[in-house]
Amino acid sequence: MADHLKYKAQNSVNLEDILKDEELKSVLKRTSKIHNFRRSINNLLYSCSKEVGFIQFDIRKFKIINDIYGERFGDEILDFIVKKLEECCGNDKLFINLRSDVFMVVTEYDDEEELVEFINKLDREISCFKDVKLQLSYGVYTVEDESMELRQMEDRAAMARKAAKNNIVTNIVFYKEQFKESLYNRKFIEESIQTAINERQFMMYLQPKYSISKNEIIGAEALVRWCHPERGMIFPNQFIPIIEENGFIRKVDYYIWEEACRFIRKCVDSGIETCPISVNVSRIHLQDNECISVLDDLIKSYHIPKRLLELEITETADDQQISLKALELKDEGFKLLMDDFGSGYSSLNILLETPFDVIKLDKKFIENMMVSDKGKLILEHIVLMAEKLNLGLLAEGVETKEQIEVLQSIGCDQVQGYYYAKPMPEREFFSQLEKQYSKKAAL
Ligand code: C2E
Ligand code: CA
Ligand code: CA
Secondary structure, eight states: OOHHHHHHHHHHHHHHHHHHHHHHHHHHHHHHHHHHHHHHHHHHHHHOSSEEEEEEEEETTHHHHHHHHOHHHHHHHHHHHHHHHHHHHTTTEEEEEEETTEEEEEEEESSHHHHHHHHHHHHHHHSEETTEEOOEEEEEEEOSOTTSOHHHHHHHHHHHHHHHHTOSSOSEEEOOTHHHHHHHHHHHHHHHHHHHHHTTOEEEEEEEEEETTTTEEEEEEEEEEEEETTTEEEOHHHHHHHHHHSSTHHHHHHHHHHHHHHHHHHHHHHTSOOOOEEEEEOGGGGGSSHHHHHHHHHHHHTTOOGGGEEEEEEOOSOOHHHHHHHHHHHHTTOEEEEEEETSSSOHHHHHHHSOOSEEEEOHHHHHHHHTSHHHHHHHHHHHHHHHHTTOEEEEESOOOHHHHHHHHHHTOOEEESTTTOOOEEHHHHHHHHHHHHHHHHHO
16 A cells, blocks of 8 residues: 555544544443433432422424524524523422433422423523524423332333424423323334335225215325234324324325326226326425425326326415425426315415415314304305415315205315215225216216
8 A cells, every 4th residue: 555545544543533432432421421310310209208200302393403504503502401401490400411402301399380380481491592483392201109210200201292292282291191002103103114115005095076066076085094914904194193204204105196196097098087186295295306206207107197186285384395395396287285274273374375276174174164153154255265266175074964065055066075985995986987987978
């Protein structure tokens, strides 16, 4: 080896060694910090005559904050929180930065209100840093059995923190026994999902959409079903929120989108009158460009007209990024359906920002509106608004004849729900389409 290369190699080895040494030091420092912290908790549990509570919290979307403002800014936030914790905790509460943005406070208290008051005070102090709003999720575990292992107590506070993340009503959640079960469930799903994809355990079900006045099928929504060899049918609400967190939703959605395209191709090939099939597009897809190219590739490889594949996007918090991405999909020529209209807080804002073609009224929203005259009036005006804005309107989750009558009387003609049909395997839906086609052809 040439001398200068030897020198470089030697140098880089040294640098690596130094780095390793630094890493090791930092791991050791952290371990001893946690070790000391646990010792202090044990002392507290042993000596204190009051109740003891574990409060664990983290920052919602901390990764995104890091991506947008840079890691240095992220570190500044963490230092800021440590400083505020020092002020709020004083000498009578213990706290630690467990890792990244996860913190824990352990404190004695008299009643739970006192704990909530402390959290609210802390939250006021740390929920804003340099004009950036921070949303924090707090999980609380109150010690009942002091002989339980410390790790277990910490895990329970962590479970409550995770539950607080998904809670839209409050950001403080106390541990409940049921969390344990849901954690096992989550683990099962996370561990089985790759096999499910490899073994094609997912199936596309189709739920027809009807025109009340014509009494005929005008389209269908593709809904995923997980047919697990041991557990049987697993419904999307049980696994979609979990796989949205770990990104697996992309694979599942791509699979269903392809199944929908294959089905549309089959209908076109068999010469029956084809109706559009809508697929669900998780918010995760709207964070980057991948979904547009995936959809375009599918449309090309199955040779289907774009108008036959419609996209359902769920109404969520007002989010500019989602609106921009939706605009791109619209520019690509896709028809956009706004899913679950009326289930969130900002439906009207989103309507203004995002170029939807059709509004799908949420099942619960319709139910709530139908119980009073005032509600029916609101529904009536939504129908009028959709008409004026040149938007299609479809009522979801329609189950009864009375609902159909009310919807018809106010001019909402398109519906989807158990009253007409439940989601079904594609074979069944295909034969319904065939029947409808031959009936019409015979007229
Ligand atoms: P969604 O998009 O709002 O779909 C409508 C849900 O309401 C479906 O539940 C459907 O079976 C149910 N439904 C329809 N009519 C009625 C009715 O009359 N009564 C009642 N009680 N329910 C009715 P499902 O299939 O369990 O799906 C739940 C949610 O999971 C969907 O809500 C959607 O958000 C999500 N999802 C389903 N399939 C997919 C998928 O392939 N990709 C993605 N990203 N999400 C999906
Ligand atoms: Ca939908
Ligand atoms: Ca919906």
